[in-house]
Amino acid sequence: MTSFNKIAVLGGGAWGTALAQTAARAGRSVTLWEHDPANAQHLSDKRESVYLPGVTLEPSIVVTRDLADAARADALLLVVPAQVMRPVVTSLAPLIAARTPLVACAKGIEHGTHRFMTEIIAECAPAAIPAILSGPSFAADVARGLPTAVTIAAADAAVAQALAQAMNSGSFRPYHSTDVRGVELGGATKNVMAIAAGIVEGRKLGASALAAMTTRGFVELVRFGKAYGARIETMHGLSGLGDLTMCCSTPQSRNFSFGMALGRGESIDTAAHGKLAEGYYTAPVLLEMAQAKHVDMPISTAVAAILAGKLDVDKAIEGLLTRPLKAEE
Numbered sequence: 646m647t648s649f650n651k652i653a654v655l656g657g658g659a660w661g662t663a664l665a666q667t668a669a670r671a672g673r674s675v676t677l678w679e680h681d682p683a684n685a686q687h688l689s690d691k692r693e694s695v696y697l698p699g700v701t702l703e704p705s706i707v708v709t710r711d712l713a714d715a716a717r718a719d720a721l722l723l724v725v726p727a728q729v730m731r732p733v734v735t736s737l738a739p740l741i742a743a744r745t746p747l748v749a750c751a752k753g754i755e756h757g758t759h760r761f762m763t764e765i766i767a768e769c770a771p772a773a774i775p776a777i778l779s780g781p782s783f784a785a786d787v788a789r790g791l792p793t794a795v796t797i798a799a800a801d802a803a804v805a806q807a808l809a810q811a812m813n814s815g816s817f818r819p820y821h822s823t824d825v826r827g828v829e830l831g832g833a834t835k836n837v838m839a840i841a842a843g844i845v846e847g848r849k850l851g852a853s854a855l856a857a858m859t860t861r862g863f864v865e866l867v868r869f870g871k872a873y874g875a876r877i878e879t880m881h882g883l884s885g886l887g888d889l890t891m892c893c894s895t896p897q898s899r900n901f902s903f904g905m906a907l908g909r910g911e912s913i914d915t916a917a918h919g920k921l922a923e924g925y926y927t928a929p930v931l932l933e934m935a936q937a938k939h940v941d942m943p944i945s946t947a948v949a950a951i952l953a954g955k956l957d958v959d960k961a962i963e964g965l966l967t968r969p970l971k972a973e974e
């Protein structure tokens with residue numbers, strides 16, 4: 646079976662750092678690439694990411710700013726925000742060997758093009774093998790070696806299995822799948838639902854309202870997934886139900902925290918408190934894609950309207966509660 650020993654991680658942020666730690670603990674030779682000079686210097690000198698304070702890099706991890714260094718790996722984890730995946734893959738493409746797996750670890754859908762992460766890889770690096778890693782996995786938990794399970798998907802089952810094997814560190818337990826679309830769609834959609842759940846929490850609407858929002862958010866994820874080719878078992882799995890329930894339940898999720906701040910009345914511009922909330926970028930795209938296939942997604946529609954400044958939180962909540970009654974599905 647194919648094996649991937651040299652792993653490069655692109656993106657020295659919270660998740661990139663956590664995955665670099667995981668790959669090193671799994672016994673892999675790890676190169677961590679960071680594009681920002683200041684963060685790269687901090688990673689090299691202090692052996693710590695500014696995005697994950699208190700986590701010291703494993704001694705074996707090599708930090709670099711040279712993309713060609715990273716490109717020599719057997720497989721690369723792409724751990725940059727979803728909306729910058731395209732420029733990163735475009736720069737990387739001419740440097741990698743054919744059939745190198747590029748594993749998108751971002752959770753989002755590209756503005757404008759409506760491309761999923763692996764579609765961007767296929768388009769910008771056609772000689773590479775696109776793959777996706779997603780699931781209920783907070784960087785701080787994973788970096789500290791707390792038990793975590795995710796799903797790694799690639800079209801070729803043997804590649805997915807080999808990537809899972811490469812990242813298996815004991816406490817980090819990757820399942821493998823060939824449902825690439827299902828895995829990447831769940832991770833993107835859950836971020837929007839986490840914002841909605843955070844708004845409910847921030848408005849102090851109670852546990853019952855949070856349970857209703859989470860449940861109906863999952864219904865929307867499944868509807869959207871069916872329309873865009875996801876397998877039902879994937880949506881019921883780690884990258885769908887698992888990640889959604891986790892991120893709809895705790896302020897450890899930046900998207901949930903962003904929603905909480907909105908629920909407390911903070912402005913859209915300040916509610917993220919300088920942290921990455923991918924759902925902010927995905928919500929309008931999700932709405933456009935749902936409309937394109939006539940998928941009914943009232944929660945996503947409400948979140949997108951709030952984020953566009955077209956609807957205030959209380960009106961959005963009232964609108965959801967006063968919709969015509971219907972049979973549950």
Ligand SMILES: NC(=O)C1=CN([C@@H]2O[C@H](COP(=O)(O)OP(=O)(O)OC[C@H]3O[C@@H](n4cnc5c(N)ncnc54)[C@H](OP(=O)(O)O)[C@@H]3O)[C@@H](O)[C@H]2O)C=CC1
Pocket residue numbers: 656657658659660661679680681684696724725726727729732733750751752753782783784785920921923
């Ligand atoms: N944090 C988590 O718990 C998890 C995050 N994810 C996903 O991982 C992805 C990354 O998130 P996360 O690491 O948390 O985000 P962070 O904000 O912690 O880090 C983002 C990283 O991307 C880098 N970056 C930003 N813009 C560019 C660019 N144009 N070119 C190259 N690098 C760039 C940043 O570098 P710079 O220092 O220059 O800004 C930084 O190193 C997201 O899609 C997120 O949904 C998935 C699972 C868990």
Ligand SMILES: O=C(CO)COP(=O)(O)O
Pocket residue numbers: 752780781782783784836839888892897898899900901921922923
């Ligand atoms: O995707 C994640 C956990 O699975 C991280 O969630 P946030 O981006 O909401 O912090």
